[in-house]
Amino acid sequence: MPLLETRGLCKSFGGLKAVNNVSIAVEEGEILGIIGPNGAGKTTLFNTICGVYRPDAGQVMFAGQPIHGLRPNRIARLGIGRTFQASRPFRGLSVEDNVRAAYGVRFHKSWRTLWGAHRADAARRRAMELLEQVGLAHLAGMEAGQLSLGLQRRLEIARALALEPRLLMLDEPAAGISHEEGLQLMDLVRRLRQQGVTVVLIEHNMQMVMNLCDRLVVLSYGEVIAEGKPADIGRHPAVIEAYLGKEVAHA
């Protein structure tokens, strides 16, 4: 059974079909890349899966359970973590508090613990562990808004990991970061996979996509136009057409 599955997922805005009958399956333990030209609906797909949008039609199944129509926070707690295209840390909070805010969800089971001091040691330790993983532990006290873009993205990942997700969805994690940081990111993603986290990422950085992903799904105008191994996708005429136009594809 695939970890995440969408069946005939549709989402429209006004008359525009942003996601049109998308059916994909993500197997546990794989790194799946979602690529496609700008405006193909990749982020909308993410948003629909994660509950930010309600699908107009179709289903989303996570570990066999339907999650479409659930609120985003519920989906997050069920085990799907995500980052955003435009990096969105909690700017006014410290790096550490960013992670703790996410981690705190584990404690919000009862009313009593809601009032528990969040600066307690156990929570601190866990937050620092997560920050170590992404290499931000030394900046724990810093205000998140002051971080560079690359570091903000890493913070978002640490934050998403605080919920111990089974599935991590990264939206253009490599956008706007240096080559060096990109390599570190790829390392991180591989390490996460080794720890048992399934990763789905939207990316434009072809080098990263080709080297990192086990499989690719290509979206264009809201529809899946190709699926398969990176090497095969690179030669796929429909994909080339989507990116470069008809003439080039059939040249």
Added chain:
Amino acid sequence: MVIPAYYITLAIITGIYIILALSLNIITGFAGQPNMGHAAFFGIGAYTHAILTTRFDVSFWLAALAAAVVAGAVGALLGLISLRVREDFLAITTIGINFVVVSVFLYHPFFGQAFGIGGIPMPSLFGRVLDKGGLLVLVLLAVLLVVWISRRVEGSWFGLALESLREDEQAAEAVGVDTRRFKVMAFTLGTSLAGLAGALYASFMSFISPGDFAFSLSITILCMAVVGGLGTIRGPVVGAIILSLAPEMFRFVLDYRLLVYGGLLVVMMRLQPAGLLGRGSFLVRLGQRLLGRRETAPVP
């Protein structure tokens, strides 16, 4: 030692303002939800207390509790409304609620209409009625309570959840924070504390009328919190003290009071929007330099 009645009155009013500013801070400072109608909940608490004590002979203590509960219940309603309505829309809605609530007080016979409600008794303890000095002690205890609550919130998971939803609601949802639940909780807590202040006010004044809870008061409370430093605890406290004592201290500018007030707001927002004691404000940084401490690590 006999303290002149004037100072006691001043202290009580200031204390009530502090409670109002701190309670608003929970909603607008911690949770980031604009609330420009806070005076309405102050009024709901005051009227609840007044009606219970004058018409139903309820004791001060029970009536004060009821005031907090009723204000909190209506606040929960506002919290639910806030789920459908965001930011600027919400700000205007809260203004609307203020106007509507005051209108209801003004026009409905049950609330005494324009005549208000009078003869509200002072609290009595062990059979003895408290005097103004006694009420002052009570107000101070209430202030301490609200400060304590604010500090507990700030340091708790609840507070952290509020702050995360203030910073970025969508991101907060994405990390599992049930933003809806927490928004409603913030509104309920903040408004119920305002209701408590209302009970204290009603007893103190012994007479209340709709005009006491007008929209201009909501603005005043908001300004106290903002000028002091929204989102901190010291901010609203200091802001309330400054803005409630200033008119008294600067009697000589009484005629120009509003001019100064308005000008102060504009200047503050231009020069120090975080508030006098807000995070990273000039005064705060100065204090830290003098004390050799830093709050968050410096930018590398």
Added chain:
Amino acid sequence: MLAQQLVSGIVIGGVYALIALGLTLVYGVLRILHVAHAAVYATGAFVGLTTYQRTGNLWLALLVAAAFCGVFGALIHRFVYGPLLNQPRIVPLIASIGLFIFFQDFLRLVFGPYAQSFPARGPFGLLDLGSVILPGRQVFILVVTMVLLVVTWYVVSRTRLGLAWQAVAQDAETALAMGVPVPRVVAVNFLFGSALAAIAGVLVGIHYNSVYPAMGEMPAYKMLAVVVLGGLGSVPGTVVAAFLLGLVETLLVGYIGFVLPRDALAFVALILMLLVRPEGLFGKGGA
């Protein structure tokens, strides 16, 4: 009787529309709730009154008020809102409220707290349509209001400036990237919206034959309700909501008699609207 009330409602609605338009124009491009707009409105009334007292010419009064307040509004943008654009939204809002309080008191200090009369007649005489009788003043207000609304409609939908405004209102960054002179559009916005408010101030002064410093108090927040009702940032929505409110207020209070004070009506309508349709009448996208 009903027809008379209807016309009264339209007159008031037209004035509301003039004031609220300035708010919508500002909100559209800056996303700021320009509470100080009501100070511009009140200032316009006083400038108009003073001009009329000196010259006896109503048209001149309108012109001078519009010009003076146009500049006033633009200055507010230049010195207060402009520098605050990167701050959290509550900051310019509080600054706007501060401005409003300041200028309202300033007017009181300069002109005294008491109401002054504005006994202008305007060029029109009594209009007798049988079931409806309109004093010349009201006819004048109606004419000026309608003309200005048509002009506004034309400017917003047909001129380059108007299209530029729409572009900026939709997506300022893209508009800038496409060569739209955003700062100039915003400045002209303020000029135009403030001029409209000033004229509205004069018209209201004539209508009630009274100009006083606190006259901006109610429009300050009631017009916000109108703007939200119509859909924040939507010009047609604002106009429609303004007229609707004017009509409802006049009919409900004058014809039927109503439980709540007239001014609370706007907010009751607002709350109901927000529960049913948070985007407002013509609003786009969710709240």
